[in-house]
Amino acid sequence: MNDYKHVVYWQETETVERQPALRDTVECDVCIVGGGYTGLWTAYFLKQAEPALDIRIVEANYSGYGASGRADGFATPTIGKDIQALVEQFGAQRALEASQAVGRSILEIGRFTRRNKVDAEYEANDYLMVATDRAQLRRLEQDRELAIRLGGAAPPEILSxxxxxSVIGSPAVLAAMRTGGALVNPFKLARGLARVVREQGTVIHDDTPAIRVEPGVRTTVVTxxxxxTADKVVLATNVHMRAFRPFRHKVVPVWTYALMSxxxxxxxxxxxxxxxxxxxVEAKTFLTCARLTRDNRLMxxxxxxxxxxxxxxxxxxxNRAKVYQEIHREFLRFFPMWGDITFGYAYGGTADIVRDYAPHFGTLGRGIHYGYGFCGNGIAATHxxxxxxxxxxLGKDSEYSRLLFVDDEHRKQPAPFPPEPLLYVxxxxxSRLMEWKEARA
Structure with missing residues (x-):
């Protein structure tokens, strides 16, 4: 029987000093609901653009507790689970612009950590998309063909x-394609970003969940x-966007799990x-991924x-024993020579899944803005x-406010998710349909 610690490994790599909870009635220029990557990067860039802004962040727990600090630590140029669908909807040029913007974020996160002395264990060493069967090899070939169609940098070659x-010595790997990216300790990045944001002058209120948002001439966030009460409010709560009426049927939480040795x-x-x-990263929808940490643990x-x-x-x-048993079986398929490795940590977290598998940003009116829908690929995309x-x-018409992520009259909105029990069924x-399609691809 495995004696796992069911705690998030990353969250044991740095101590947390909680910020005081909100215990008053206050006013500010911008109130951000959610102290994960999306809310923190928003505050960081707002302060860079307008240092005089009075910004407050309310966080239900502490920065890095949720998805931001539970991620696997892959900073990738991913802009959605289905890039082909985005190309079909928006065209190759707009899809390329979005992909390049997220790709730049990977590099900029590295510069941010160095400039601000954030020890996020940043390693700019790319990642390998691997195929373990013919269906996955065809997916690599399709991805390469799409990269050629999008243009930009030279398309990656498929390795035999x-x-x-010779790059990653797994006997399960039949082929692979190198993709630009980086690895980070996601928790240290979140905690370091929170520290920098506070140094800029933003006030973070930990242990302060938003009970409701009351629109008005000036919007009030009740805790x-x-x-x-603020001129502008940003909703950036990942899977918890479901707590706000406009998003109740637009996002669902799915669980993802990991073992750490x-x-x-x-x-x-x-x-x-x-x-x-x-x-x-394995080339399939319900992907398998692996990496080494700074101290040579295997995730x-x-x-x-x-x-x-x-x-x-x-x-x-x-605490889902069957899930970890399945992950361990997959691990042995990839690395049978590591059968003696001891996994000390087994943990999970939720990803915010949306119907079209791509992020959404926009404005509800009355100064309320939002960002969500990273589908488990948020480290670079939230930047x-x-x-x-x-x-x-700030009401600026820019290359960023015109990215295909932004909900406007040109973006087709996906159908809402159904209520329970239809949603569960x-x-x-x-899930079964996707597994069947991939097996037959």
């Missing part, structure tokens, strides 16, 4: 079995201990070729991405999203 295994010995590391320490994640009835996001879902929300809040059916 021997070439791919258990106080109220904040104890530090590997030199002898264990020598068994597998992995000199470049690239991240590894192995993926497998099922379940939706629990009623959108259950309670922490008890971290780009912070610039989008900055320009929406439909989510299970869609």
């Amino acid at each position: 079995r021997d070439e791919a295994q 258990p201990g106080g109220r904040i 104890e530090p590997l010995t030199e002898e264990q590391l020598d068994r597998v070729a992995w000199a470049g320490r690239e991240g590894m 192995f994640a993926g497998g099922p991405a379940p939706y629990y009835y009623g959108g259950d996001t309670r922490q008890r879902n971290m 780009t999203g912070g610039k989008v929300l900055r320009d929406l809040v 439909g989510a299970r059916a869609v």
